[in-house]
Amino acid sequence: DTAVSQTPKYLVTQMGNDKSIKCEQNLGHDTMYWYKQDSKKFLKIMFSYNNKELIINETVPNRFSPKSPDKAHLNLHINSLELGDSAVYFCASSQRTSGATGELFFGEGSRLTVL
């Protein structure tokens, strides 16, 4: 059973298109995240939801819109794709205990290539 699963694993698309990535976790965690890993392997947090509420929203272009229909799911929609959006997008989840975040559990990543 995969703990954090993301789909699709690969997306190849043209500039200007819109795409979505879906994420589901079956760990019962209350917090989910989107991270972006660029070609140099830098990991940058984009968004975080705690119990469906947006709690972290980094300086990400508003072409990126996260949605959390329930605490087990977090989706990422990207409008008007640009070449610079090419990256691997990781979903992760964690459990907050006594106000502190625990370790993150990552999905396998979704590699987005914009042509």
Place this chain on the structure above:
Amino acid sequence: AQSVAQPEDQVNVAEGNPLTVKCTYSVSGNPYLFWYVQYPNRGLQFLLKYITGDNLVKGSYGFEAEFNKSQTSFHLKKPSALVSDSALYFCAVSANTGGFKTIFGAGTRLFVKA
């Protein structure tokens, strides 16, 4: 603001030798420190964490890390490296003053030669 520094892009070590991957951090407030490993085309996997208590923490696959508050360091160690340890290692920090946002270092690539 929180930050994490991993001063080495790459660490090379011979199989059977001890390894150290360095990490220093900067936070306001009490740090929560983590190490993760990433194999090619995979997601990150949690190795170990320091929240409070004993400064030496033990984790998966024989790895351990030492929290040093005065030097603001959290170096990853293993007494005897294996070829299969070759991967990309990330140090990460979160803190209550940062809203518990987990920030990652740039990563250190570990090569273990047979």
